[in-house]
Amino acid sequence: xxxxxxxxARKSQNVLNVYCTAGFPHLNSTLEVMxxxxxxxxxMIELGIPYSDPLAxxxxxxxxxxxxxxxxxxxxRLFEQLKDFRKEISLPVLLMGYMNPVLQYGFEKFCxxxxxxxIDGLIFPDLPEFEYENEYGAIIKKYGLDFVFLVTxxxxxERIKKLDELSTGFLYAVSSSSTTGSEKNMNNVEQYLQKLxxxxxxxxxxxxxxxxxxxxxxxxxxxxxxxxxxxxxxKTLENCSNISIxxxxxxxxxxx
Numbered sequence: 001x002x003x004x005x006x007x008x009a010r011k012s013q014n015v016l017n018v019y020c021t022a023g024f025p026h027l028n029s030t031l032e033v034m035x036x037x038x039x040x041x042x043x044m045i046e047l048g049i050p051y052s053d054p055l056a057x058x059x060x061x062x063x064x065x066x067x068x069x070x071x072x073x074x075x076x077r078l079f080e081q082l083k084d085f086r087k088e089i090s091l092p093v094l095l096m097g098y099m100n101p102v103l104q105y106g107f108e109k110f111c112x113x114x115x116x117x118x119i120d121g122l123i124f125p126d127l128p129e130f131e132y133e134n135e136y137g138a139i140i141k142k143y144g145l146d147f148v149f150l151v152t153x154x155x156x157x158e159r160i161k162k163l164d165e166l167s168t169g170f171l172y173a174v175s176s177s178s179t180t181g182s183e184k185n186m187n188n189v190e191q192y193l194q195k196l197x198x199x200x201x202x203x204x205x206x207x208x209x210x211x212x213x214x215x216x217x218x219x220x221x222x223x224x225x226x227x228x229x230x231x232x233x234x235k236t237l238e239n240c241s242n243i244s245i246x247x248x249x250x251x252x253x254x255x256x
Contacts, residue, residue, distance in 0.1 A: 003092040003120045004146050004169040007043060008204045008225065015226025016217070016254065017044040017206055018233055019096065021064040022081070023073025024050070025237050030081050031088070033237065036247035038091050041255050045089075046123065046228060049075060049097030055126060060231040064238075075105045079113045086118035094148065094169075096123040107136060111143040121146030121169045129159075132166060148172050153192040157199065164201040171196075171203040173224060175210045193223035214254050229254070 146169030
């Protein structure tokens with residue numbers, strides 16, 4: 001049983017997955033941020049690999065990625081930073097990134113290195129279903145990694161069921177067809193989540209994009225197993241003087 005599967009077996013509601021950008025706010029703050037999230041009550045960490053053309057990300061996460069790249073973050077450096085992270089971090093950790101830099105690094109080498117350091121799963125928004133089934137999925141499974149697909153309100157019922165079948169760990173329900181961090185009408189989102197709930201899918205569902213505070217987190221959790229927060233947390237880190245204190249204040253505002 002993977003750490004992600006074990007998490008959902010133990011906690012089926014109000015699961016909080018927090019996105020952070022590797023190498024942000026400082027090159028060597030990756031582990032400090034991850035430890036702060038674990039200590040402050042996060043259930044899962046989605047660690048973003050900075051990339052120069054992140055199609056699914058809004059301006060806040062794009063900016064954090066640009067800063068991380070300027071700081072000198074690379075995939076090689078990230079794996080060096082993560083070499084012993086399992087000595088301190090017990091939470092499930094996923095890497096979220098884009099195919100171009102992963103292919104440049106070498107796809108199988110990436111999966112092997114991710115597995116070797118203790119990563120649990122991957123999210124690549126630009127990996128198409130066909131390529132996953134015919135080329136990359138077997139490599140991901142070979143190294144014991146979960147893979148999470150994204151669905152949107154515009155995804156057909158047939159395709160939702162297909163992507164749910166292919167996903168392991170959980171299914172990422174994008175709250176609307178836009179980028180991260182943008183405003184959402186949670187009433188429209190609830191109708192969409194009710195539809196997903198009615199399909200009785202195999203995987204737990206986490207909602208992302210536009211979840212920024214306690215009301216939006218609670219609204220997302222009403223019809224899903226939990227939610228993913230990214231841009232709002234990145235904003236918290238932008239100008240903070242103490243990562244641990246700022247993280248604790250931010251997560252407390254969500255969870256209490």
